[in-house]
Amino acid sequence: MLESVDIGVIGGTGLYSMPGIEHRRTLRAETPWGNPSGDIVIGSLHGKRVAFLPRHGPGHRLSPTEVPYRANIYALKTLGVRFIISVNACGSLQDDFLPGDIVIPDQLVDQTRRRPAATFFDRDLVAHISVADPFCETLRGILTKSTESAGARVHARGTFLIIEGPRFSTRAESHIFRQWGCSIIGMTACPEAFLAREAEIAYASLAHITDFDVWKDELVTAEKVMAVMQESLQVIQSGISAAVAQIGPKTSSLAHSALDDAIFVERDQVPAEMLSKLGPVVARRFS
Numbered sequence: 001m002l003e004s005v006d007i008g009v010i011g012g013t014g015l016y017s018m019p020g021i022e023h024r025r026t027l028r029a030e031t032p033w034g035n036p037s038g039d040i041v042i043g044s045l046h047g048k049r050v051a052f053l054p055r056h057g058p059g060h061r062l063s064p065t066e067v068p069y070r071a072n073i074y075a076l077k078t079l080g081v082r083f084i085i086s087v088n089a090c091g092s093l094q095d096d097f098l099p100g101d102i103v104i105p106d107q108l109v110d111q112t113r114r115r116p117a118a119t120f121f122d123r124d125l126v127a128h129i130s131v132a133d134p135f136c137e138t139l140r141g142i143l144t145k146s147t148e149s150a151g152a153r154v155h156a157r158g159t160f161l162i163i164e165g166p167r168f169s170t171r172a173e174s175h176i177f178r179q180w181g182c183s184i185i186g187m188t189a190c191p192e193a194f195l196a197r198e199a200e201i202a203y204a205s206l207a208h209i210t211d212f213d214v215w216k217d218e219l220v221t222a223e224k225v226m227a228v229m230q231e232s233l234q235v236i237q238s239g240i241s242a243a244v245a246q247i248g249p250k251t252s253s254l255a256h257s258a259l260d261d262a263i264f265v266e267r268d269q270v271p272a273e274m275l276s277k278l279g280p281v282v283a284r285r286f287s
Contacts, residue, residue: 031075033068084203086205107133160189171215
């Protein structure tokens with residue numbers, strides 16, 4: 001039997017080596033949508049069980065398009081996860097969003113095109129989920145305070161543009177994204193945020209700026225990005241630790257009832273095979 005875990009963290013493999021984590025164990029999960037990106041590491045932090053999932057797999061081997069987003073979110077839902085802290089590297093699209101800053105975005109613009117796993121409800125059961133506000137306000141507030149307490153320069157709002165990847169933007173694209181009013185640019189928060197909402201999991205991004213995008217006439221390279229990521233690791237770990245300390249059993253989110261107004265069909269009209277496949281995603285709605 002899987003143990004119950006309330007908080008999930010999706011990001012790099014270095015996150016579950018942060019100070020203070022005890023009683024680690026590794027879980028290899030299976031889902032109807034295949035295996036997650038990698039083994040899930042479950043550990044105790046501030047007396048709470050936290051599940052850490054490496055988004056790109058061990059050794060960063062999965063491109064943004066290849067990440068098994070449905071399997072990742074489903075696996076965390078199966079564990080009982082109610083809150084997901086997503087750690088995302090990003091580029092800046094604005095002068096006042098500086099490399100090394102932390103952004104807790106409140107909006108998303110999805111420019112991905114080739115990702116097949118964008119919804120759990122792709123056949124036999126339709127859910128028209130609301131993502132007007134794609135990030136959980138409760139969790140965003142917690143992350144803002146926790147990263148500020150860790151000593152980071154934090155932007156409490158921002159619009160997060162998600163591109164297909166794995167390539168970086170052309171200069172022309174970068175200038176267009178700036179004209180749209182976007183704040184930061186990355187590759188992985190979509191469809192992750194939308195799947196989390198479908199699974200009624202509160203989701204927020206801790207986005208750390210690694211570079212200015214090429215609009216500023218600076219070439220973006222993987223080497224530069226990785227260097228800034230390593231410099232930011234300690235403050236990210238401290239921010240996550242402080243956030244975990246603030247999330248309790250009574251912490252609630254509107255995301256936890258997201259399916260209430262999204263599914264119009266009655267249970268007896270849904271094929272039993274689909275109800276079984278979706279399992280914990282729809283268990284509350286069709287209990």
